[in-house]
Amino acid sequence: MYNKLRYEIVPPLFLGFFTSSVQLFALFGSGEQISLTKVISNSLGNSFSWSLVAVFSTWAVIWLKIPSSQTSGPKTYYDYTPTYQNNGLLYYFSSLCAFILSILVWKDLHLSIYRNTPQILGTLNIIALFLCLLLYVKGKFYPDVAEEQHFPQLYLYYRGIDLHPKIWGIDIKQLTNCRIGLMGWQLLILSYFLAGVDLNGFSLAAFTNCFLQSMYLCLFYEWEGVYFHTLDITLDRAGYYLCWGCLVWVPCFYTYSSYYMVHHAPVLSSSTSAAILCIGVLCIVIKCRVDCEKMWFRESKNDKQFVLWGSPVKYITAKYKSSTGKERTSRLLLSGTWGVSRHLNYTFELLSALFWSLPALGTGITPFFYFIFLFILLIHRIYRDEEKCSKQYGEFWKEYCSKVRYRLVPYIY
Ligand SMILES: NC(=O)C1=CN([C@@H]2O[C@H](COP(=O)(O)OP(=O)(O)OC[C@H]3O[C@@H](n4cnc5c(N)ncnc54)[C@H](OP(=O)(O)O)[C@@H]3O)[C@@H](O)[C@H]2O)C=CC1
Ligand SMILES: CC(C)CCC[C@@H](C)[C@H]1CC[C@H]2C3=CC=C4C[C@@H](O)CC[C@]4(C)[C@H]3CC[C@]12C
Numbered sequence: 001m002y003n004k005l006r007y008e009i010v011p012p013l014f015l016g017f018f019t020s021s022v023q024l025f026a027l028f029g030s031g032e033q034i035s036l037t038k039v040i041s042n043s044l045g046n047s048f049s050w051s052l053v054a055v056f057s058t059w060a061v062i063w064l065k066i067p068s069s070q071t072s073g074p075k076t077y078y079d080y081t082p083t084y085q086n087n088g089l090l091y092y093f094s095s096l097c098a099f100i101l102s103i104l105v106w107k108d109l110h111l112s113i114y115r116n117t118p119q120i121l122g123t124l125n126i127i128a129l130f131l132c133l134l135l136y137v138k139g140k141f142y143p144d145v146a147e148e149q150h151f152p153q154l155y156l157y158y159r160g161i162d163l164h165p166k167i168w169g170i171d172i173k174q175l176t177n178c179r180i181g182l183m184g185w186q187l188l189i190l191s192y193f194l195a196g197v198d199l200n201g202f203s204l205a206a207f208t209n210c211f212l213q214s215m216y217l218c219l220f221y222e223w224e225g226v227y228f229h230t231l232d233i234t235l236d237r238a239g240y241y242l243c244w245g246c247l248v249w250v251p252c253f254y255t256y257s258s259y260y261m262v263h264h265a266p267v268l269s270s271s272t273s274a275a276i277l278c279i280g281v282l283c284i285v286i287k288c289r290v291d292c293e294k295m296w297f298r299e300s301k302n303d304k305q306f307v308l309w310g311s312p313v314k315y316i317t318a319k320y321k322s323s324t325g326k327e328r329t330s331r332l333l334l335s336g337t338w339g340v341s342r343h344l345n346y347t348f349e350l351l352s353a354l355f356w357s358l359p360a361l362g363t364g365i366t367p368f369f370y371f372i373f374l375f376i377l378l379i380h381r382i383y384r385d386e387e388k389c390s391k392q393y394g395e396f397w398k399e400y401c402s403k404v405r406y407r408l409v410p411y412i413y
Contacts, residue, residue, distance in 0.1 A: 007151055011158035015240060022125060022252045026118035029256060029366070031263040038118075045123035048116050053123045056187075059098070060179040063091045064170050073164075073228035077322065078145045082164045082233075084174050088224030092217070095183050099190065113188065114195035114262055121252050124184075128176075128247035132157060132240045135165055135172065139237075160239020172238050178224055181246030185254050186217045192258040196265070204273040205266035205359035209258055212280040212356035219288050226295050231385060257357045257367035264363040273359055280355030287348035290337040297333045308336035316403075318396035332393070332400045341406040342386075346378045382407055 023039045032038070045053075068087040075081050103109045113120065139161025140149075149156060165172045193210035196203070220227070227233065236242050268276075293308060297315070300306040306313050313335040322328050337344045353371045360367035386407075390397045407413055 007155045011152070011155045011240075015154070015158060018249060019125065019129070019244075022121050022248055023118060025252055025256065026121050026259075029259045029263065030114075030117065042118035043122040043125065044119075045126065046116065046119045048112060049119035049123040052113070052116075052120060053127065056184070057127075057180060059095065060091075060175060060183065061170060063087060063094075064175060064179060071225040071228065073233055076163060076234075080144070080164065082171065082228070084171060084225070084228055086225060088178065088221040089218075091179065092183065092186070092221035095187070096190075099187050103194070110191040110194035111198060113191040114259075117188075117259060121248060124248045124251060128244040129240075131172075131176075131247070132160075132244055134167070135160060135162065135238050135243065138162065138165060138167075156239070158240045160237030160242065163234075163237050165238050172243065173233055174228075176238075176243045177232065177246040178221075178227065181250040182217055182220060184247075184251045186214060188251055188255045189213050189258040192255065192262050196262045199262060200265040203266050204270040204277075205268040206258075206261050208273045208277040208280065209261060209266075209356050209359040211277065212284065212352065213255075213258070215281065216284050216352060216356075219284065223288070223291060223295075226291065231381065231388070235384075235388060253370055253373060256370050257360050260363070260367045261360050264360070264366075266359055267362040268359055276355055276358050280352060280358075283348050283351040283355055286337075287345055287352055290345040290348060293336045294333060294338060297331070297336075297338075311335070314339070316396055316400055318393045318400075320392050320394070320396075330393070332396065334400070334403055339404055341408055341410055342401070342404050343378075343382055343407050346382065347408045350375060350378060 023042055024034060026042070027034045027038060064085050066087075068085050068090075070083045071086040073082040073084065106112075136157045139156070144162045144164065149161065151159075189210050193206055196206045200206075232242060266273075297306060297308070297313060313333060315334055316332040318330050318332055320328055320330065333339070341347065350371070353374050354368075357367050357371050386397075386401075393400075
């Protein structure tokens with residue numbers, strides 16, 4: 001029954017639900033009346049949306065093609081070491097500068113982006129669905145590694161087939177996730193903030209919402225190299241879930257509180273907004289600190305001298321066999337934030353999302369949709385991640401779980 005649900009029922013349901021919901025969210029968020037004619041015509045995009053997406057995608061591709069230092073991800077089970085362009089932070093700031101310059105030249109660019117959001121999402125949707133089809137065909141006929149794929153075809157389209165597909169020498173996951181999805185998120189929220197200033201005047205609440213997300217995204221680019229070691233890159237294949245998700249779902253849903261606040265002007269006082277801004281910054285800093293503690297520890301050569309919170313770190317040395325049968329060793333950190341709970345980064349990820357949505361308090365539940373979605377996504381991810389670690393580390397993982405008993409919040413969960 002579980003397999004039927006996972007392989008046959010969920011993929012078509014998710015494909016239908018998520019793909020069609022994008023247009024409904026876009027119309028609802030801007031207060032427009034929802035009608036079938038509007039949904040269909042917006043889904044096709046317009047000349048503005050196609051030009052904008054073309055320019056932005058070309059820009060993202062150029063940044064993956066120009067000479068730059070490279071960084072590697074972990075070796076795959078079929079002994080391939082993927083390499084990535086290591087110019088994330090430069091790409092982030094250059095894109096921001098180019099965008100601000102464009103607004104100085106085309107004074108209403110941000111307003112046009114806001115007003116054409118349904119069409120932009122329609123365009124991205126068509127491109128993403130087509131790209132996933134291309135990835136599916138490539139995986140079926142020219143797979144990176146020959147594997148038995150006894151799964152329903154729609155499941156393969158949804159999950160993807162290849163782990164690290166490249167088209168024209170470009171790593172598709174770096175392009176869709178890091179370069180189009182996340183930078184799209186940044187430029188959209190900035191456009192929504194500026195559109196809000198034009199339409200409703202400056203508000204500290206809207207600024208808080210935009211600033212916290214921008215800080216989060218800037219830190220992502222600072223940390224981009226570490227992202228290539230996460231589940232998305234090492235476990236999830238390039239298909240609808242990841243590629244459509246980053247090309248369409250991130251621009252639509254991750255930005256939703258900012259989009260919503262343009263038509264539904266914030267009602268929060270400046271003093272409350274300032275308090276939210278300070279606590280939000282703290283949550284983002286702590287989330288990054290958790291990610292960094294693991295990164296520093298894993299990078300440290302001499303672990304006896306590696307100190308966290310004033311004392312030398314404690315850890316478990318976990319031996320395991322890779323899928324090719326090679327003996328490998330890894331270390332599970334027991335000190336610092338990784339000794340508090342097993343996924344403290346998720347706790348602060350959720351709190352960060354809550355704090356950048358809070359400026360919209362008083363305008364209904366809608367701006368909190370992303371927070372609710374993230375909560376479900378991260379709980380599901382905890383189980384996926386722990387299943388992976390348990391398979392990989394066996395008894396060592398059990399020992400880690402017995403020493404660090406809680407997943408998100410100590411003594412609660
Ligand atoms: N906004 C969003 O939609 C989402 C954001 N995120 C964010 O992305 C970032 C990365 O998340 P994600 O990759 O899911 O998870 P983590 O960064 O928590 O990485 C989990 C992996 O870390 C290793 N690990 C687990 N415990 C320890 C330990 N005690 N010591 C050392 N290594 C350990 C294991 O991998 P191994 O041992 O094999 O290296 C495990 O699979 C986080 O900041 C998260 O908040 C994540 C999901 C969604
Ligand atoms: C059903 C689908 C439509 C759901 C799609 C989900 C994906 C879009 C997201 C799944 C995991 C997400 C991410 C993981 C980790 C990240 C690191 C963080 O610092 C920035 C955000 C992100 C890249 C994030 C982006 C969306 C997902 C890939």
